[in-house]
Amino acid sequence: MKKFIIGIVSAAFILGAGTAVFAAGNSKSDDGVNFEKMLPFIQKMHPDSTKDELKEMYKACHEENGMMDGTNGTDMKNTMNNL
Numbered sequence: 001m002k003k004f005i006i007g008i009v010s011a012a013f014i015l016g017a018g019t020a021v022f023a024a025g026n027s028k029s030d031d032g033v034n035f036e037k038m039l040p041f042i043q044k045m046h047p048d049s050t051k052d053e054l055k056e057m058y059k060a061c062h063e064e065n066g067m068m069d070g071t072n073g074t075d076m077k078n079t080m081n082n083l
Contacts, residue, residue, distance in 0.1 A: 033062070042057070
């Protein structure tokens with residue numbers, strides 16, 4: 001019985017530590033998305049727009065207080081329609 005309890009506590013510790021490491025590795029600080037990486041996709045969606053217009057659109061959506069900045073689209077004050 002003692003070995004069983006030690007095994008359960010050990011498994012819980014290992015899983016908890018693994019979860020903490022995984023969560024720390026998925027922080028938003030470096031998600032790898034930036035304008036240069038997104039430019040080909042944005043150009044495909046908006047072929048008639050200039051690079052400056054696309055950059056402003058990207059900033060309105062993805063920078064601080066942008067539509068895609070953790071609001072799940074519920075904050076509509078900074079939508080692309082306001083550009």
